[in-house]
Amino acid sequence: MLALASLSGAADAAWARHGAxxxxxAFLGGLAxxxxxxxxxRDLVARGREEFLPDDPLSFADAQLAALAGAPIRPGLNVRSATVDPIRAAATVCARHDAVVEINAHCRQAELCAAGCGETLLRDADRLARYVAAAAETGATVSVKVRTEIDGVDLPATARRVAAAGADIVHVDAMDSEPVVADVAAVTPDTRVLANNGVRDRETAWEYLAYGADGVSVGRPSDDPAVIRRVARAVDDWDRRAAEPPTADRRDGRVLE
Incomplete structure (x- = not known):
């Protein structure tokens, strides 16, 4: 599986169609x-970042997801909230469009963390699990975007917790700790694992897939057709290779993978 990761203020329906x-x-958003x-x-915008700030976030989400009806790509929506009820409401919108709702436990900007969003949720697994359960109750497919390298956070344990709460996907930004993907995959056997960070080509995609990820996601270069074409080919080659039966070496009877 190849996913396009959300890009703050840029990942909209047109962007998703471009990568279809x-x-x-394709995860639209993130959406506050x-x-x-x-x-x-708004504070992030004031210091120069791009953000989606529509007057009505849920109407915006509904319109963006509707714009992808019939597109040959499944949409997702990466959302941020300091409270649980808006997560449930966004998940309801996503369920209506057969879209994935992705809870953002990933952003590390100081403004978002101070508000109780982003990676702050990884330090409060109880609250994160409540978010996941609320989203799952709507019937939506639920993803949780997480990151490695947060002091005091046992990411595999957190992944196991959110999987038990109803997450269908754990989307891991591996940072510079790529082997953690294997640890997450090992403890969430019934949950799909997407791996992210630096995915650009066959080498980087296959590294994550070899760690047990079910797929990879492309972030910043997701608007570059050359990059996503290259990664898509790598994922297809991996899947084809995995589906092939082992072959016997006639010279000595060994089975070659």
């Missing part, structure tokens, strides 16, 4: 939902 010939899934996360997003 190559990818299976409640007063606290929207205030943080």
């Amino acid at each position: 010939p190559f990818a299976d899934l 939902l409640d007063a606290e996360s929207r205030a943080a997003a």
